[in-house]
Amino acid sequence: MTGRSDRAAVPDCAPECRGTIFELKRFAVHDGPGLRSTLFLKGCPLRCPWCQNPEGLSAGIRLWHRPRSCVRCGRCIAACRSGALTLSDRVHIDRSACTRCGRCIEACPVGALSLDGRVVSPGEAADMLLEDRVFFQDGGGVTLSGGEVFVQWPFALEVLKRCKAEGVDTAIESSMYTSADVLERFLPLVDHFIMDIKYMDAETHRRVLGVDNRQILENHARLVAAGADVLVRTPLIPGYTATEENVRAIASYLASVDPDAKVELLNFNPMCRSKYAALEWEYPVDGRALTAEEMAAFHRILEAEGLRNIIRE
Amino acid sequence: MNALYQEIMSLPKSPRIESLKKKMLDEPRYVSIEQAHIVTEVYRQTEGEPACIRRAKALKAALEQIKIRIEPDEWIVGNRTAGVRAGVVFPETGASWVDREFETLPTRPQDRFLVRPEDIVEFRERILPYWKGVSLEDQVRARAGEEVNAIARVVKINQKDHSQGHICPNTKKWLAMGPAGILADAEARLAASADAQQRDFYRSVILSMEGACAFMRRYAELAEALYAETDKENLAAVAAVCRKLAEQPPETYHEALQATWFLYVILQMEGNASSFSPGRMDQYLYPYFRNSRAAGMRLEEALELTECLWLKFNQIVYLRNSNSAKYFAGFPIGFNVAVGGQNLDGSDASNELSYLFLQAQSHLLLPQPNLSLRMYKGSPEQLLEAASRVIGMGSGIPQVFNDESIIPALELHGISHEDAVNYAIVGCVELTTHGNTLGWSDAAMFNLVKALELTLTGGIDLLDGRQMGPNYGDLTTYATYEELEAAFARMIDHYMDRMVDMVAIMDEMHAKILPTPFLSAVIDDCMALGKDVTLGGAHYNQAGVQAIQVANVADSLEAIRKFVYEDKSVSAAELLDALKRDFEGCELLRARLIHKAPKYGNDIPEVDGIGAKWARYFGEGLKKYRNRRGGIYQMGLYTVSAHVPMGQNVGASADGRHARDPLADGGVSAMYGRDEMGPTALLQSVARLPFELVSNGSLLNMKFLPSFFQTQSGIEKFARFLRAFCRLGISHIQFNVLNESDLRAAQKDPEKYRGLTVRVAGYTAYFTELAPDLQEEIIARTTYDAV
Incomplete structure (x- = not known):
């Protein structure tokens, strides 16, 4: 009754190939067409100050503590053998001492401690993604996201191969910060490319995000030339990308490539603040979600530049 | 969308209907003794x-x-x-x-x-x-009151002081x-x-x-x-x-x-009675609609006539005693109207009236009729989208029923193929044929969680320490998990025997005291047999019993299995003691029971399987019996609002639930807050239950925020979610679409929210007319939003 089928085993291309992931989101409705499962891969070369998934920035695995769940019973302190944990108003983690052995996680009665990632084989990753395949009919499928998918490209490629072999629709959400050579390998395996263009100005891109946008724009052109299904998204971050000038520049570029290019403006989502609190990091964006009127004004800019295929969710 | 259906779904509200609606809602409700x-x-x-x-x-x-x-x-x-x-x-x-x-x-x-x-x-x-000692209530008390009370915390026998309803007459x-x-x-x-x-x-x-x-x-x-x-x-x-x-x-x-x-x-x-249901009105009224259309009736006129009837469905409510009102809150009267579904040849049955009824609901957003969408693999996309839009408006209507699992379940329980394909819904979620069934759908509610408590304690009631049931051993004497399961099975058997004896008495008393000739005239085969429906004159004569509650049984047994028998990290004596003390001084143990054992509703086959196993045991167990009218007993998995009072009858449970706290809501829903993997995982869990045995009806509640329905893309994705629900073979699903601030505001200022309706499991009630603990219950349920 679960709608699952037995899948023929597909051998790993490299037996040692493993990936580090940080979340599987089931019932994903904003990561491509239809209903999807989205797997988030760790590690990202960009350093967007507003990053929604700070746990995806580092490729390594860290111990996380959620103060809201914690009952301050102290069992984790007693269980830790490396003296990495101290209890005050909350549990503090000395990351240089933590060996990620997992004893504190086991000891915690309320599940307030966890690792922010785990290592899986491509087969395991595909199994997780395909658990909900009964929901994928009628145009849904699986999506790889991050972090940045291309940081672990051999693993990602292998996961996508397995999903494709099952006849499942595939998508990736990526910055497209990767080499032409790598991108080439993904073209036959990905049905939908969802990519960000955050800044049009090269200098701003470098200064704010830490990397150049030349490769990103070139890859966008390659995808368009290859006839791939591409959706370009621009996150509207108050104090950063959400300026008339930036949005107009992006729109103008896209319209010059193809006026029918699919484009979507993503409203700022302040809910990720709680993740920063758990990491004991400062969240640098001091802003709120844009109002419907502000969003409409940005949408008008896209229209004025001649874009005809604006996705409004 | 087909242009005609598009036109129907765009018909405007009528000022006449708006003014009639306002007048109706403004009129105070009185007790009436005129007919008495x-x-x-x-x-x-x-x-x-x-x-x-x-x-x-x-x-x-x-x-x-x-x-x-x-x-x-x-x-x-x-x-x-x-x-x-x-x-x-x-x-x-x-x-x-x-x-x-x-x-x-x-x-x-x-x-x-x-x-x-x-x-x-x-x-x-x-x-x-005049009625002292003569009424049904008094005669039942004299004949069976003692035993009814003795088993009440495990088995609630219904129809002791009111008529049995849940009937779909032969309106055709x-x-x-x-x-x-x-x-x-x-x-x-x-x-x-x-x-x-x-x-x-x-x-x-x-x-x-x-x-x-x-x-x-x-x-x-x-x-x-x-x-x-x-x-x-x-x-x-x-x-x-x-x-x-x-x-x-x-x-x-x-x-x-x-x-x-x-x-x-x-x-x-x-x-x-609680619920006489019109059933598939879009089918049997269609010839009359066609007649009038051919004679020039405009769609606006058809809609206004329909909405006048829709208002009427809200003008009859049901006076229950205060205890019964807790179990069935919001005076549901269960005018259940089904739309869509299929014809006998498998073709789609929807027509203009299906859409007119949906549009009437979107205009009125009232609790009645309880509109039910029958869906199957061939349901047209436009019908699903029209229904999704109405669901998204927040009245919790229509609820959705799945032909793919219901029709086979009915046939497995003795219903002919022709009657099964033409099934309707009565009351909240109970299943019936059209015009030839006395289903006695609410014969009793069986509290499996209480039966499990008595199994763990040797028959002692945790709420008052009295020896209430038989002693088959207790948690400290069962050497293995299998021994515990065997004792649980015996406990269920024991109370099932006692329940069936009581239901037979109710059936007999209704036949003696409450024959219903008018109803019998519109239930086949009463006229042919010359026999009243209470005496067994109907073609089909079931009795339905609800098994309550899958989620708590699965979660409790899994926690015991894991901690006491597998890991041996908690001793039987320690756990039993904690349950007796309602976890007082054992907060960390309670936290582990909640957080460190797998829970039903998260797509974990092992724990879902425990729920499925005991639902199956109960459903199969009922097959040993025949009711007094000669028909079968069949299982339902729903509680309406009864998970609150039934929870009040149960002590602390091994799933970490405190004594007297509500059980899981609905019927097959997860325990609130314990399904953490989202709606798809919940559906995969629920799909593991044996729906082929649930021929009396089941109930799955889900809550969505309104933002999900605000775009065409959201509507389409919701329709896909319904398609997957259908493929998974789950019998029923319904949606609360609301946000917490709506409900808080409604609590503070009920006058401003008189028209606000929410689902209290299986039917819709006015939120402001619910008791505060039920309001809190609704707010506490897991909310899914697409973030």
Whole structure:
């Protein structure tokens, strides 16, 4: 009754190939067409100050503590053998001492401690993604996201191969910060490319995000030339990308490539603040979600530049 | 979308309907003893006559004498009292509880009614004395009260002081023959029968139909009088329609709607039961709709007529005693209307009326009718999208039923293929055929969580420490998990035996005290057999028992299995002690039970399998028995609002639930807050339950925030979610679409939110009319949003 089928085993291309992931989101409705499962891969070369998934920035695995769940019973302190944990108003983690052995996680009665990632084989990753395949009919499928998918490209490629072999629709959400050579390998395996263009100005891109946008724009052109299904998204971050000038520049570029290019403006989502609190990091964006009127004004800019295929969710 | 359907879904609201709706909602609800007066007089004058004749004479007198009223702007008329939404006292079934609770009705926590002081005096002086020791309630108490109470915390026996409803009459036959046609048929059968019991039955049908014709003529006369005063054209039409229906069957859409409503008013006057359901109205009304369309009826006119009937469905409510009102909160009356589904040849059955009914709901957003979408693999996309849009408006309507699992389940339980394909829904979520079933869907509710408690304690009630049930051992004496399971099975068997004995008594008492000739005339095969429906005259005769609650049983057993028997990290004595103390001083153990054991609803096959195993055990166990009318017992998995009072009967449980806290809601839902993997995982878990055994109906609640439905893309994705629900073979799903601030605001300022409806599992109620703990319950349920 679960709608699952037995899948023929597909051998790993490299037996040692493993990936580090940080979340599987089931019932994903904003990561491509239809209903999807989205797997988030760790590690990202960009350093967007507003990053929604700070746990995806580092490729390594860290111990996380959620103060809201914690009952301050102290069992984790007693269980830790490396003296990495101290209890005050909350549990503090000395990351240089933590060996990620997992004893504190086991000891915690309320599940307030966890690792922010785990290592899986491509087969395991595909199994997780395909658990909900009964929901994928009628145009849904699986999506790889991050972090940045291309940081672990051999693993990602292998996961996508397995999903494709099952006849499942595939998508990736990526910055497209990767080499032409790598991108080439993904073209036959990905049905939908969802990519960000955050800044049009090269200098701003470098200064704010830490990397150049030349490769990103070139890859966008390659995808368009290859006839791939591409959706370009621009996150509207108050104090950063959400300026008339930036949005107009992006729109103008896209319209010059193809006026029918699919484009979507993503409203700022302040809910990720709680993740920063758990990491004991400062969240640098001091802003709120844009109002419907502000969003409409940005949408008008896209229209004025001649874009005809604006996705409004 | 097909242009015609698009046009229907774009029809505007009508000012007439808006004003009728406002007037209805503004009118206060009163207790009414008018019919009780009439019935008591008839009973005084008919001592010694057969019960069915007395009942028929009482109904006829009520139809001839009860005060009637017509709103000047109505197209559809009729009610069982002159006031709307009155709480009708029905002394035949229960007078003693009314006596005990009369003064508290305006102030009780759930389902309040205003009371006229002079009615209390009259009731006590002239009505109550006659029914002492005579009413169903008093006779049941004398015959079985002790045993009913002894098992009450495990098994709640229903229908002790009110009639059994949950019936879908043969409306098609009623429309084809009318009361005059049925009367003629009964006369012919009377003339041909020599059997005394049969002859009494046919006489009782004749009396009932005479009353029905008189009732219609009275409305015709009142409408004529009002027309003479006001010159309103609708009143002239109403007069002509009512006049015709007293003599002949309907031909137009207006006539068919009015005839349908008269049927349900009269059924309620005779039975005062929880739920007589119209069933698949978009099917049997379609020929009349086509007739009128061919004669020039515009879609706007059809919609306004439909909405007039929709308002009527909200004008009859049900007065229950205060305890029963907790179990079935929001005075649900269960006018359940099904739309869509399939034809016998497997083709799609939806038509213009399916869309008109959805549009009527989107305009009115009222709790009745309880609209149910029947869906199957061939359901058209446009129907799913139209329904999704209406669901997204937040009234919780329509709920969705799955032909793919329900039809096979019905056939497995003795229903013919033809009848199964034509199934309807009665009450909240109970399943039935059309026009030939007495399903007795709510015979009893079986609290499996309490049975598990008694298994762990050696039969001792954790709430008061008394020896309540048999002692088959306790948690400290079961050497293995398998021994615990064996004892649990014995405990279920023990209470199932005792339950079946009690249900048989209820069935017998209803047959003796409450024959229902009017209803029997519209349930096949009663007329052919000359036998009342309470005596087994229906073609199908089930009794339904609800097994409660899968999630708590699965979560509790899994925690015990893991901690006590597998990991051995908690001793049996420690856990049993913690349950006895309601976790006082054992907070960390409780936290581990909650967080460190897998929970039902997260797509974990092992723990879901435990829920499935015990649902199966219960469903198979019922097959050992036959009910008094000769039919089977069948299982349901739903609680309506009963998970709150049933939780009050259970001590602390090994899933970490505190003593007296509510059980999981709905029926097959996860324990609130314990399903952390999202809606797809929940559906995958629920799909592991044996729906082929759940032929009495099941209930899955899900809550979505309104933002999900605000875009076309969201609507399409929701429709895909429904498709997956269908493929997974789950029988039922319904949605609360709301946000917390809506509900907080409604708590603070109920007057401003009088029209706000929410699902209380299986039906929709006015949120502001729910007791505070039920309001909190609704707010606490997991919310899914697409973030």
